[in-house]
Amino acid sequence: MPSLAEEPVAVIELPPIADSLSPEMTARLREVAEAAKADERVTLSLEGFVPDGGSPQLNIGLAEQSLMVVRKQLIAMRVPVGRIQIIPFGEHHNRARSPTNHWVEIYVRVRDR
Secondary structure, three states: OOOOOOOOOEEEEEOOOOOOOOHHHHHHHHHHHHHHHHOOOEEEEEEEEOOOOOOHHHHHHHHHHHHHHHHHHHHHOOOOHHHEEEEEEEOOOOOOOOOOOEEEEEEEEEOOO
16 A cells, blocks of 8 residues: 655654664654644554565564554654554565665645544
């Protein structure tokens, strides 16, 4: 299921098997969270990816781990859980963002009232 938006509003990079974000990535995520909280129609679609390599099952699992770290941070920043969607893709992506880090692309969707 490819993204509906052409470009993500943010890309969050994480080292493999990270359980927290760097200060730079936290600041980037905070900007997204504040924008999402400002409009109740906004939902965030988080898509997780890893560099090429490993089995498809392993890569999906690693992508899910990164997604959960970002999701947990968004919830801590008071973005309502029901407005966060996660989609693990593993290594399937048309453009590699990092040869070593995992990354989460964040897309904003606006629902009609």
